Amino acid sequence: MNQFHIIVIGGGGTGAAVLHDLTQRGFKATLLERGELTSGTTGRHHGLLHSGGRYAVKDQESAIECIQENLILRKIAPESMELNEGLFVAITEEDESYAEAFLAGCEACGISTHVLTPKQALDLEPNLNPHLRLAVQVPDGTIDAWRLPLHFFATAKHRGADIRTYSEVIGFLKNAGIVGGVRVLDHKTNQEYDLKADIVVNASGAWAEKVTAMAEAEVPVRPSPGVMVAVQGRYHNMVLNRLHASGDGDIIVPQRNLSIIGTTSWIVEDPDRPGLPEDHIQLMFKNGAEMVPAIKDAPFRAAWSAVRPLIGSKGADEGRELSRTFKCFDHKERDNVEGLVTICGGKATTLRGMAETTVNVVCQKLGLDIPCRTKDEVLLPYRAYYN
Numbered sequence: 008m009n010q011f012h013i014i015v016i017g018g019g020g021t022g023a024a025v026l027h028d029l030t031q032r033g034f035k036a037t038l039l040e041r042g043e044l045t046s047g048t049t050g051r052h053h054g055l056l057h058s059g060g061r062y063a064v065k066d067q068e069s070a071i072e073c074i075q076e077n078l079i080l081r082k083i084a085p086e087s088m089e090l091n092e093g094l095f096v097a098i099t100e101e102d103e104s105y106a107e108a109f110l111a112g113c114e115a116c117g118i119s120t121h122v123l124t125p126k127q128a129l130d131l132e133p134n135l136n137p138h139l140r141l142a143v144q145v146p147d148g149t150i151d152a153w154r155l156p157l158h159f160f161a162t163a164k165h166r167g168a169d170i171r172t173y174s175e176v177i178g179f180l181k182n183a184g185i186v187g188g189v190r191v192l193d194h195k196t197n198q199e200y201d202l203k204a205d206i207v208v209n210a211s212g213a214w215a216e217k218v219t220a221m222a223e224a225e226v227p228v229r230p231s232p233g234v235m236v237a238v239q240g241r242y243h244n245m246v247l248n249r250l251h252a253s254g255d256g257d258i259i260v261p262q263r264n265l266s267i268i269g270t271t272s273w274i275v276e277d278p279d280r281p282g283l284p285e286d287h288i289q290l291m292f293k294n295g296a297e298m299v300p301a302i303k304d305a306p307f308r309a310a311w312s313a314v315r316p317l318i319g320s321k322g323a324d325e326g327r328e329l330s331r332t333f334k335c336f337d338h339k340e341r342d343n344v345e346g347l348v349t350i351c352g353g354k355a356t357t358l359r360g361m362a363e364t365t366v367n368v369v370c371q372k373l374g375l376d377i378p379c380r381t382k383d384e385v386l387l388p389y390r391a392y393y394n
């Protein structure tokens with residue numbers, strides 16, 4: 008173990024993967040999460056292990072990140088996923104005409120594709136809209152949103168990471184422009200205390216702007232909620248996407264015996280108040296039923312929203328125009344605040360790659376040359392978190 012102590016703010020998938028990478032490279036690391044682990048966006052997404060197909064035409068940087076990390080996660084965290092593949096389904100003539108750009112985009116990004124006739128697609132998934140025109144098979148899959156990060160938490164914990172839940176960062180210890188730790192409010196005891204660190208990593212997702220503001224630094228994050236609806240019953244085994252430019256209600260992910268339909272996209276100022284518009288819920292049923300007619304009358308189980316931590320400046324592009332890629336900000340370069348690094352954006356699928364980039368920055372700031380090895384180490388089972 009080296010002598011440096013790193014604090015990670017945020018116990019979602021990104022914080023979990025950063026904590027794992029830090030401990031694997033020999034750092035002493037403490038993670039602070041204001042609520043329960045994965046209580047932010049991580050515990051609320053669809054659970055789509057992205058092949059990158061969804062971004063292959065308009066957001067190729069994100070598509071490449073997704074396929075690279077998808078293939079790695081299959082090896083290092085197999086217990087948390089169902090390798091059920093995905094179909095992009097063309098229903099209308101317009102969808103069909105999108106196929107050419109889609110296939111070219113997938114090829115450019117290294118995403119394997121297999122074009123299916125309507126009969127072949129219906130043989131695989133009999134509940135698809137019988138009027139479909141074609142489908143393209145891609146290596147999408149289903150992930151368990153809770154178990155995937157728990158693999159990372161478990162492995163980090165067994166290497167000595169200190170994981171503190173209900174521990175909210177309420178300020179920074181800052182001297183002459185250098186961050187040297189954080190002020191923590193322990194919600195279990197209602198006590199405040201200081202915790203020192205050589206570097207603080209801000210992995211607080213959609214809350215990243217609020218957190219950096221406490222250190223008088225800035226990060227261009229746009230909190231972008233989306234609504235998801237769960238219906239009772241599993242109408243197909245493969246993940247379904249509509250074959251068109253990303254839109255509303257065009258994903259259906261089978262999760263155990265539920266089907267999760269998503270999603271929408273808008274921008275809010277406060278990630279703690281995303282709202283849950285009723286018309287978005289209705290839209291999920293309507294658009295979902297265009298791919299799988301039985302969704303129209305499927306028994307409602309739940310509806311909720313979650314907030315994406317998208318990178319973008321206020322007043323610039325909004326919602327679906329924003330890239331789904333990730334970025335690591337060294338606040339020394341950005342705001343002349345030393346000792347603070349923010350990792351933001353990305354997908355649940357790209358958590359490991361986000362962590363690799365972040366810990367590379369941490370190492371570089373500390374003058375260390377320690378290679379990342381997280382691509383190759385199979386993570387401990389998620390159950391190991393508890394024992």
Ligand SMILES: Cc1cc2nc3c(=O)[nH]c(=O)nc-3n(C[C@H](O)[C@H](O)[C@H](O)COP(=O)(O)OP(=O)(O)OC[C@H]3O[C@@H](n4cnc5c(N)ncnc54)[C@H](O)[C@@H]3O)c2cc1C
Binds near residue numbers: 018046052174234269
């Ligand atoms: C509608 C929707 C659907 C999605 N579907 C998918 C999908 O199917 N597949 C996929 O790969 N990705 C999906 N995503 C994206 C994915 O969910 C996110 O990119 C990912 O979960 C973000 O993880 P994170 O760890 O960065 O953030 P979070 O999970 O939000 O973690 C940040 C944590 O920081 C904590 N925190 C905040 N402030 C403080 C503080 N002051 N002190 C301590 N802790 C603090 C929060 O409580 C939170 O737990 C979806 C996103 C949305 C919105």
